[in-house]
Each structure stands twice: as C-alpha cells, then as structure tokens.
Amino acid sequence: MTPSAGPNPSVVRKAFDTFATETSDDYEFRRWFSERGQWENYRMMYETLRYHKGDGRFSQYLEVGPGPGTWTRLFLRSDARFTLVDISREMLSQARRNLGGRANTRYVEGDFLTVKLRDQFDFFFSSRAIEYLADKATFVRRVHELLSPGSRGIVVTKNPELLTRRVQTLRGLPAVHSGRIASRDLVALFTLGGFTNVRAYPCVVNFPPGQKSFWLSRKIWERIYRQEMRSWQSPLVESYIVTFRK
Numbered sequence: 651m652t653p654s655a656g657p658n659p660s661v662v663r664k665a666f667d668t669f670a671t672e673t674s675d676d677y678e679f680r681r682w683f684s685e686r687g688q689w690e691n692y693r694m695m696y697e698t699l700r701y702h703k704g705d706g707r708f709s710q711y712l713e714v715g716p717g718p719g720t721w722t723r724l725f726l727r728s729d730a731r732f733t734l735v736d737i738s739r740e741m742l743s744q745a746r747r748n749l750g751g752r753a754n755t756r757y758v759e760g761d762f763l764t765v766k767l768r769d770q771f772d773f774f775f776s777s778r779a780i781e782y783l784a785d786k787a788t789f790v791r792r793v794h795e796l797l798s799p800g801s802r803g804i805v806v807t808k809n810p811e812l813l814t815r816r817v818q819t820l821r822g823l824p825a826v827h828s829g830r831i832a833s834r835d836l837v838a839l840f841t842l843g844g845f846t847n848v849r850a851y852p853c854v855v856n857f858p859p860g861q862k863s864f865w866l867s868r869k870i871w872e873r874i875y876r877q878e879m880r881s882w883q884s885p886l887v888e889s890y891i892v893t894f895r896k
C-alpha cells in the first residue's frame with residue numbers, strides 16, 4: 651500500500667483550472683455527456699449512488715472536489731447546509747453556476763488537507779477527487795475529525811486495477827493521475843482510521859478491456875453493483891464506491 655503516493659497540490663490546482671476551461675467552460679458536459687461511453691458511465695454511477703446513498707437524512711453535508719457540482723445535485727435539500735471544498739477556483743465557479751445561488755451552500759476554495767473548516771458534519775461525499783490527494787492517511791484523519799458521531803460517508807474513486815488502466819500505468823502516467831488507490835487499501839485506511847461498516851462496491855464497469863461493449867458492461871454492472879466488490883471483479887471495474895460510518 652502506498653497511501654502517500656500522489657501528485658502535488660499546486661500541479662493539481664493548475665490541471666483542474668485548465669480542465670475546467672479548455673475548449674469550453676462546461677467541464678460537466680465534456681466530462682460526462684459528450685460521448686456515448688461517458689454517459690453510459692454516468693448512468694451506472696448515478697444509479698449506483700442512488701442505491702447506496704441511503705435515506706438522505708443529514709443536516710450538515712461536506713463534499714470534497716465537487717468540480718462543477720455534477721453529483722452534488724443528487725444530495726441537494728433545502729433543509730440542510732452544504733459545504734463544498736475544491737482546490738480549483740474555475741471548478742467552483744462552474745459549481746456555483748450549475749447549482750444556483752443557494753443560501754444554504756458554502757463554496758470553499760482550498761486544498762482539503764490543509765483548508766480551515768470550523769463546522770462538524772454528519773454526511774460526507776467525494777467523487778473522483780481523492781485520487782488527486784497525495785496523502786490518503788491524512789485525508790481519512792481529516793474526514794474523521796470533521797464528522798460527528800453517527801454520521802455517514804461515501805467516496806467514489808477510479809480503480810487503478812481496471813485492466814486497461816494497468817496497461818496505461820505500465821506505459822507511464824502523468825503525475826496528476828499517479829494517486830489512484832485500490833479498494834482493499836482504501837477500505838483498510840478507513841477501518842484503521844476509526845470508521846465502521848466500511849464497504850466497497852463496484853460503481854462503473856468497463857468490459858471487455860479496450861473494446862468496451864455498452865450492452866455487456868451494463869449487464870455485468872446490473873449483476874454486481876449492489877454487492878460488496880470481490881477481487882476477481884476488480885479488473886472490470888472502472889470506479890468503485892466506499893461507504894462508511896463514524
């Protein structure tokens with residue numbers, strides 16, 4: 651396990667400010683809807699989160715790396731307070747635009763590992779951001795400090811064990827993508843960090859490797875997304891979710 655492996659925060663900030671604005675200022679469309687493969691992934695992820703997100707009873711929601719707020723929408727409520735922390739100013743400005751001017755939403759620009767947050771929270775969410783945080787053990791410790799007893803959380807992250815990704819890694823990854831962590835290691839970190847009921851589930855399936863079939867990927871996903879992830883599934887799983895309680 652290499653919990654401290656990963657990119658430098660200033661490299662990540664610059665990269666996401668650039669991703670947010672290159673070609674158009676609509677990162678969400680480019681990331682999730684501009685090609686068939688992406689919106690197939692969006693649909694699997696949406697349904698996986700809907701299934702695992704629970705009853706949505708919380709009063710203080712904390713999200714790390716919302717980007718343009720794509721998944722924040724799934725959790726929005728008028729009777730709770732939302733704190734969204736992102737290292738990229740450009741991403742936060744797209745989140746503000748997409749989520750509207752809500753009085754119950756606070757946008758905090760900064761690196762989650764060091765930014766000052768005074769409140770305690772009872773729900774934590776983060777999608778596809780922790781792979782950009784260099785120190786995963788500090789990430790887990792901060793989440794633990796910021797959550798009140800009885801709270802819940804969900805983390806979604808890219809799976810480094812997806813077969814096509816393993817090949818990319820052998821060829822050499824850009825520094826910004828070097829912090830991906832396997833599900834068993836992330837489950838171990840949350841468990842060691844004092845959380846309970848820590849479980850990993852498949853979120854998006856890509857199969858067969860290199861020649862993804864939308865139909866087959868969805869069929870496999872339908873059979874596996876409700877159950878805890880098994881090691882033989884990992885080479886087909888593009889991203890997984892980890893759920894936990896404090």
Ligand SMILES: C[S@@+](CC[C@H](N)C(=O)[O-])C[C@H]1O[C@@H](n2cnc3c(N)ncnc32)[C@H](O)[C@@H]1O
Binds near residue numbers: 741762
């Ligand atoms: C790949 S995007 C994911 C956006 C969105 N959550 C999604 O799933 O589509 C990763 C986001 O995490 C943010 N991020 C990366 N490192 C961060 C850090 N150390 N603290 C806070 N946000 C961070 C990036 O700026 C970016 O908005």
